[in-house]
Amino acid sequence: MQSRLQHRLEQQAPQGIDMSPLIDVVFILLIFFIVTTVFVRETGVEVDKPQAVSATTLEQSIILIAVTDSGEVIYDGSNIGIAGVRSVVSQAQQNGNQSSAAEGKPVVIQADRLVEAERLLAVIDEAKLAGAKHVSIAALKP
16 A cells, blocks of 8 residues: 555656746747847948938838048948949849839938038939939938
């Protein structure tokens, strides 16, 4: 009789908590948050934008080019110069998804308030020659 009782107690002994389902759930949540995160693409330089009353917010799928106060033209953290604007914009237009291919991605130029108008116009011209239909200049609301 005593051996039966001892045998039952051994069978009912706590086995421990199985951690594998918990780890699976944590990994699934991690994958979910990584996939659903929106990554904002910046130019990589800080630009002192001018103010404009008509400033509006644009969509996320834009081509962002910065022109610094020293005259550098920056795209994706690297200095491309005015000569590189056309190739960058045309390549980014081709890499866009098919639904917006007819319309094309808008180009937004973040120009410092001290940039010469001639330099800014040269960047706008290069973007338009690359096939950009909408070219805007970034500004802050007052």
